[in-house]
Amino acid sequence: MKTGKQSSEEELFVSGHRACHGCGMAVTVRHVLKATGSDVIVVTPTGCLETFTSPYGYSPWRVPWIHHVFENGPSIASGVAAALKAQGRDHVRVLVIGGDGATFDIGFGALSGMLERGDDVLYICVDNGAYMNTGGQRSGASPMFSSTTTDPAGTRSLGKIERKKDLPGIIAAHGVPYVATASPAYSKDLEKKVKKAMQYHGPRYIQIDTPCPTVWGFPSDRTLEVGRFGVTSGLVPLFEMEDGKITSVRKVKNKIPVEEYLKAQKRFKHLFDSEKGRDAVRKIQALADENVEKFGL
Amino acid sequence: MHTTEVLEGSQAVALAVKACRPQVVSAYPISPQTHIVEALAGMIANGEMDSQYVRVESEFSAASVVSGASAAGSRSYTASSSQGLLLMTEVLYASAGMRLPFVMTGVNRAISAPITIQVDHQDTVSLRDAGLIQFYVESSQEAYDTHIAAFKIAEDPSIMLPVLVCMDGWILTHSYERISMIGQEEVDGFLPPFRPANFLDVNDPKTWGSYAEEDVLMEFRYAIHLAMQRGKRRIKEIFSELAGITGRDHGGLIEAYRTEDAEVILVAMGSVVGTIKESIDKLRSQGRRVGLIKIRCYRPFPFEDILGSIAGAKVVAVLDANFSMGSEGALGMDLKAKVCGRPGAPLVIDFVAGLGGREVNEERILEIVEKAEEMERFGLPLDESYWVGLDPDRVP
Amino acid sequence: MRISVGAVVPGGTSREYKTGSWRDKRPVIDEDLCRKCGICESVCPDSAVHEKDELYEIDYDYCKGCGLCAYECPADAIQMVREEK
Numbered sequence: 142m143k144t145g146k147q148s149s150e151e152e153l154f155v156s157g158h159r160a161c162h163g164c165g166m167a168v169t170v171r172h173v174l175k176a177t178g179s180d181v182i183v184v185t186p187t188g189c190l191e192t193f194t195s196p197y198g199y200s201p202w203r204v205p206w207i208h209h210v211f212e213n214g215p216s217i218a219s220g221v222a223a224a225l226k227a228q229g230r231d232h233v234r235v236l237v238i239g240g241d242g243a244t245f246d247i248g249f250g251a252l253s254g255m256l257e258r259g260d261d262v263l264y265i266c267v268d269n270g271a272y273m274n275t276g277g278q279r280s281g282a283s284p285m286f287s288s289t290t291t292d293p294a295g296t297r298s299l300g301k302i303e304r305k306k307d308l309p310g311i312i313a314a315h316g317v318p319y320v321a322t323a324s325p326a327y328s329k330d331l332e333k334k335v336k337k338a339m340q341y342h343g344p345r346y347i348q349i350d351t352p353c354p355t356v357w358g359f360p361s362d363r364t365l366e367v368g369r370f371g372v373t374s375g376l377v378p379l380f381e382m383e384d385g386k387i388t389s390v391r392k393v394k395n396k397i398p399v400e401e402y403l404k405a406q407k408r409f410k411h412l413f414d415s416e417k418g419r420d421a422v423r424k425i426q427a428l429a430d431e432n433v434e435k436f437g438l
Numbered sequence: 439m440h441t442t443e444v445l446e447g448s449q450a451v452a453l454a455v456k457a458c459r460p461q462v463v464s465a466y467p468i469s470p471q472t473h474i475v476e477a478l479a480g481m482i483a484n485g486e487m488d489s490q491y492v493r494v495e496s497e498f499s500a501a502s503v504v505s506g507a508s509a510a511g512s513r514s515y516t517a518s519s520s521q522g523l524l525l526m527t528e529v530l531y532a533s534a535g536m537r538l539p540f541v542m543t544g545v546n547r548a549i550s551a552p553i554t555i556q557v558d559h560q561d562t563v564s565l566r567d568a569g570l571i572q573f574y575v576e577s578s579q580e581a582y583d584t585h586i587a588a589f590k591i592a593e594d595p596s597i598m599l600p601v602l603v604c605m606d607g608w609i610l611t612h613s614y615e616r617i618s619m620i621g622q623e624e625v626d627g628f629l630p631p632f633r634p635a636n637f638l639d640v641n642d643p644k645t646w647g648s649y650a651e652e653d654v655l656m657e658f659r660y661a662i663h664l665a666m667q668r669g670k671r672r673i674k675e676i677f678s679e680l681a682g683i684t685g686r687d688h689g690g691l692i693e694a695y696r697t698e699d700a701e702v703i704l705v706a707m708g709s710v711v712g713t714i715k716e717s718i719d720k721l722r723s724q725g726r727r728v729g730l731i732k733i734r735c736y737r738p739f740p741f742e743d744i745l746g747s748i749a750g751a752k753v754v755a756v757l758d759a760n761f762s763m764g765s766e767g768a769l770g771m772d773l774k775a776k777v778c779g780r781p782g783a784p785l786v787i788d789f790v791a792g793l794g795g796r797e798v799n800e801e802r803i804l805e806i807v808e809k810a811e812e813m814e815r816f817g818l819p820l821d822e823s824y825w826v827g828l829d830p831d832r833v834p
Numbered sequence: 835m836r837i838s839v840g841a842v843v844p845g846g847t848s849r850e851y852k853t854g855s856w857r858d859k860r861p862v863i864d865e866d867l868c869r870k871c872g873i874c875e876s877v878c879p880d881s882a883v884h885e886k887d888e889l890y891e892i893d894y895d896y897c898k899g900c901g902l903c904a905y906e907c908p909a910d911a912i913q914m915v916r917e918e919k
Contacts, residue, residue: 152881154881155846155848155849155881156848156849156853156880156881156882156893156895156896157848157849157850157851157852157853157880157896158848158853158880159851159853160879160880162856162879162898162899162900162901163879163900163901163902164879165879166879167879167880168877168878168879168902171878171879171881172876179640179643180640181640182510182638182640184506191647191649192649194848195645195647195648195649196648196649196651196851197648197649197650197651197654197841197843198648198843198847198850199847199848199850199851200645200648200843200844200845200846200847200848201845201846201848201849201881202643202645202845202846203643203845203846204640204643204845205638205639205640205642205643205644205645205845206643206644206645206646206845207506207509207638207645207646207647208646208647208648209502209505209506209529209532209533209536209646209647210502210528210529210532212498212528213498213499213502213529215499216494216498216499216502216503216506217502217503217505217506217509218506219492219494219499219502219503219506220462220464220492220502220503220504220505220506220507220508220509220510220514221506221507221509221510221638223461223462223464223490223492223503223506223507223512224461224462224490224506224507224508224510224511224512224514225510226490227461227462227489227490227507227512228461228510228511228512233640250495250496250498250499251495251496251498251499251502253495254494254495254496254499257495258492258493258494260492325877328876328877354900360901361900361901361902362900362901362902362904362905362914363905364879364900364902365877365902365905365906366905535840535841536840536841536842537839537840537842538840598839598840635839636839636840636842642844643844643845643846644842644843644844644845645842645843645844645845645847646840646841646842647841648841648843650841654837657837658837658841661837661839
């Protein structure tokens with residue numbers, strides 16, 4: 142069996158970056174750039190990805206790359222896209238690769254503006270469900286009942302009680318040509334989606350679930366397994382939406398109960414030592430079942 | 439081919455910007471900047487201007503769009519005022535740090551709270567630490583000329599910093615002046631296309647926005663300061679070069695007006711300078727030895743030129759249309775920092791004048807001159823800035 | 835060394851920092867078991883597995899020893915072995 146092979150000379154995200162052992166984002170970025178090729182300019186807002194790839198003098202990015210500030214990934218990208226248009230550099234495309242903190246929260250306004258204007262940018266959110274760069278604080282993308290450092294589990298708390306913001310849905314409501322979700326555990330699917338997104342012009346969004354061994358709390362070799370559990374439990378549905386309609390769904394043949402996903406991670410361990418916790422697990426299962434129903438998983 | 443037209447100040451700025459052929463323009467509306475960005479939009483809509491115009495959802499994004507465009511190698515422009523300028527602050531610091539050149543108009547307006555559309559310089563002065571070059575203009579004609587010079591200054595390889603051209607809202611942007619304009623060929627000859635050494639290029643991939651540790655951070659900060667200090671000469675050269683084309687010389691980093699034998703010298707920036715010049719002419723005709731230093735370039739602070747011009751004076755009265763709460767006006771502090779301790783230095787007094795749009799008329803200018811002379815006779819500096827026209831009894 | 839203007843640096847320079855020192859376990863590929871599927875190369879977060887003459891080899895200068903290649907290998911051809919310092 143051969144998967145997408147690539148010689149080391151073609152690698153656009155090279156060794157030597159400072160990501161944690163087993164970082165889901167690092168695996169993901171390699172696949173994204175394999176799919177886009179080198180004629181891209183990448184914008185990354187402040188976050189883990191930015192920090193581990195840019196200590197001064199040590200950059201793994203073999204594509205032009207700019208980090209500006211936290212809130213403006215989308216608007217820097219809009220500016221780059223406008224410049225490319227003005228200069229007639231048609232074959233060069235613009236990507237944002239940013240974390241959930243920047244995308245769901247602090248950069249949300251800028252993202253909405255970019256989408257509304259129809260700017261030709263592919264926005265990829267590497268979503269690990271918290272502000273990981275700063276130690277794992279709660280974000281709008283943190284899953285329900287996960288424990289984060291600013292919304293921790295405790296005697297009076299089960300962690301975050303709010304649902305994860307449905308950003309793909311919000312983005313699709315802007316009327317953009319392409320929205321998808323993906324996972325590095327299904328790398329061929331991920332690359333296919335990126336390639337498809339690159340066929341379109343205008344604003345496109347791919348949300349990629351990137352497990353984080355360091356803060357989610359699992360051994361560094363289980364990153365893709367945890368990613369698989371997320372998908373096969375139904376909590377991380379993989380789909381594509383084109384012009385607002387769901388056009389493809391990756392069905393899950395052998396569904397697993399959410400418990401298998403939750404038990405694999407320390408950030409959910411508080412759900413397994415009380416009745417309230419078990420009740421929360423049932424609620425999470427209901428979320429998964431809702432996805433199965435909604436997407437036809 | 440020079441033309442002359444009676445134009446609204448905003449229109450003059452828009453025409454100057456148009457002539458400089460920015461590839462990307464981005465703005466978010468805020469009074470009193472709106473007429474400039476509307477004029478640009480209108481010209482693009484009518485095919486008179488060939489720029490990408492990015493209609494953003496906030497000033498944070500406006501500053502970001504021009505920053506991204508600059509990094510990608512395009513000449514870019516934005517404008518804002520007051521609250522909008524403050525919202526841009528984080529972006530502007532980062533762009534100065536990354537040495538991304540672009541030109542911005544700061545249409546001066548006072549800052550909330552209370553919210554107002556009155557005019558003072560608090561907004562642009564608040565940005566003085568960021569690493570932007572700052573010019574303040576006296577008239578709409580000067581605004582026209584200065585914007586053209588601004589692009590060349592920003593993009594100069596030895597400078598590579600954003601340039602902020604400050605002009606008083608309403609007073610300049612919404613009033614009409616006879617504006618003399620130069621031809622497109624003359625602007626093209628003066629301002630070649632933007633060709634930065636570093637830009638986002640797939641053929642030569644580079645990384646912008648690295649994080650740095652304490653072993654290099656101070657040097658990066660110093661690099662901006664050094665670019666500004668060295669830039670003083672280049673700024674003067676560029677102003678001079680443009681003056682040769684336009685036939686109008688507004689001066690270098692400062693304009694020294696009737697300072698040669700002045701005993702009292704006022705220091706000010708912005709449109710109030712016009713009123714001050716008239717007051718000085720009147721006082722001079724009465725035999726009083728008064729002069730003015732008009733600050734054209736606020737950052738970098740042209741202290742060498744100022745010191746040269748205040749050499750013989752007994753007292754310097756700085757007019758600040760801004761105030762650093764708990765301390766003094768910024769221009770006053772900047773000047774005192776350089777004057778203090780120098781042999782033969784005149785007394786420097788800080789006057790808060792025009793804050794919140796309170797009118798600085800001839801009467802108040804006279805009050806400033808007389809207060810300055812009084813303090814000079816007294817021989818000691820004031821403990822506090824002198825707030826011109828303040829009614830302290832209304833303050834609980 | 836002089837700083838660059840605006841802290842702009844060339845891309846690909848991370849290779850000057852050898853992350854191999856982060857390891858406490860190293861992956862070892864059994865060439866006989868290897869099916870040459872390339873999954874190890876695909877899953878490595880650090881681009882530290884390279885195809886060479888139809889086989890796969892680990893670049894120990896950069897391998898952090900995360901174990902993903904070993905865990906994901908469908909042939910169980912990669913073992914994580916304690917690093918000897």
